[in-house]
Amino acid sequence: MKVRIRNLGAIGEGSIDLSKRINLLCGYNGTGKTYFSYVIYGLLRNRMHIRANDELSDRLINNRMVTEEIDFELLKNYRAGMLRGLKDDIDTVFGIGVDVVEKLFSDFSIEYEETDEEFIQTILNASIDETSKVQGVNVAIQKNAGESQVTLKIVDANIPNDLIGGFRLLLNSFIYYTLAVYPISGVDVFPVERNSIYTFSKELSIRKQEAMDNLQLLVDKEKKISKFDIFFNSKRYPLPVKDGLMIAEDLAELKKTRSEYYDFAEALEAELLRGKVQISSDGEIQFRPTKSPRTILPIQMTASIIKTLSSLVVYLKHIAKPNDLIIIDEPEINLHPDNQILLARLLARLANAGFRLLVSTHSDYIIREFNNLVMVSQRENSVVRRMLESMEYKDDEYIKKEELGVYYFSYKTKRSKQVTVSPVPIDRFGFRVKSIDEVIDKQNRITEDLYYSLKYGEQSE
Secondary structure, three states, X not given: OEEEEEEEOOEEEEEEEOOOOEEEEEEOOOOOHHHHHHHHHHHHHOOOOOOOOHHHHHHHHHHOEEEEEOOHHHHHHHHHHHHXXXXXXXXXXXXXXXXXXXXXXXXXXXXXXXXXXXXXHHHHHOOEEEEEEEOOEEEEEEEOOOOOEEEEEEOOOOOOHHHHHHHHHHHHHHHHHHHHOOOOOEEEEEOOOHHHHOOOOOOOOHHHHHHHHHHHHHHOOOOOOOHHHHHOOOOOOOHHHHHHHHHHHOHHHHOOOOOOOHHXXXXXXXXXHOEEEEEOOOOOEEEEEOOOOOOOEEHHHOOHHHHHHHHHHHHHHHOOOOOEEEEEEOOOOOOOHHHHHHHHHHHHXXXXXXXXXXXXXXXXHHHHHHHHHHHHOOOOOHHHXXXXXXXXXXXXXXXXXXXXXXXXXXXXXXXXXXXXXEEOOOEOOEOOOHHHHHHXXXXXXXXXXXXXXHHHHHHHO
C-alpha cells in the first residue's frame, strides 16, 4: 500500500510504502514528520460506512460461514472514499478549526500510488486470514491467493440479540475495510503526548470536555444549533491524542480482554520497565516494581520511562492484533541510551511477530541499532554467525533490509520553503541519516580539538 502526500504543512511532497514491516522517519525538527504520521493514522483509521448487505449478513448468521465474491468496483469506491474522508476531516485529525485548515492545508492532497488495476491484482494475489470484532462479534475473514472470493466465519458460539442489529449494519463495511487497507489490519498510534495521557486522563477527560463544549454551544443564544453541530463540535485535541484519552477512560472495561500478544507485553515489562503495569478495578494505571512486589504505585509516582511505555504495554496486553500498523512518534522519549537500544531490538521483534511499524526518531542510538539489526539479519554469513555467538541478540531480533523503509525529511536548500521526503538508500550495512551523522561528526571534531589542545597545549607552554 503506497501513499503519496502533497502540500502538507511544510512538506511539499512525499510518499511511503506501508507494506514494509518497518518505516523510519528521520530529519531535523520542524520538517513535518509528525504531520506525516498523523495523516497516515487518519487515513487508516477512517473506516468508511457503506450500505449494509442484509442478505449476506442473514446468510452468515444462519449458516455460521459463507463465501462471497469480492465486488471490485465497490472496493475501488471504498478506497477512494477513504481519501475523500481524510481530506474532509483533516480538521479533526489535527484538532483545529476549519479556518486554520484553509490557511495551512488548502492545497493538501493525498493519493494512492498504485493504479486501481495494480491494487486489484494485489488483492487477487493476497492470502488473508484475520479475525476481528464486528460490533462485538468475532468474525474470521479468509481469502486464498489467486481467488476472488472471501470466506467469512462467525467464531463466537452465540450472538447476543442486542448485537445483531449493529452486526448486520457493519459487516459489509468490515469486509471492504479489511481488503482496502491490505496488508494492514488496523492502526494504533503513540504520540509524544503519551507520557501524560494516563497521568492526566481524568483532568483531560474527553467526555468531560465535550460536555463543557456542548454546554457552551447551548448557552450561545445567537447560534442555531443542530444535533449534528453538538455531536461533531469537539476539536480540542488532535485525533491521536483524543483516541489515547478515550482508551484511558475505558481501561476498566479494556482489562477484561486479553490479546494474543500479552506475553510480548510481559517481556517488555521485564526487560525495560523492571516491573508490572496493571489496571486497577476502577480503571487506573498502576505499577508494581519487580524489586518491591508488594508496592503498588499510581502512575503519577512512577519513573518517566514507565509513563512513556505504559500505553504500549496496555496496547500489547489488551488491544493488539496481527498486522496492525503501530505508529510511534519519538520512541526514545525519557529513555536512557541503554534502554533506547533495547527498545530498538524490541521494535524489531514486534515487526517479526507480525506487526508493521511507522517510527519517527531523532535517536542516534535507535538508528545505530537498526543498522546493527540489518547486519545481524545476514546470519547465513559465517563471520556474522560466529560473532553472534558472543553477542546477546535473540533469534527474532533482526531487520531484513527489504522489509525496511527509511525516509529523510529536509529542505533542499536553506532558502527552500518546502520539505522534500526522500527515500534513504539501504544496503547490507544499513543506512545513514545525514542530519544526525553531520552533528555527531562535528561534535566529535570539537571534542578532539579541545582535548588535544588542552592536553598538549599545556605541555608546550
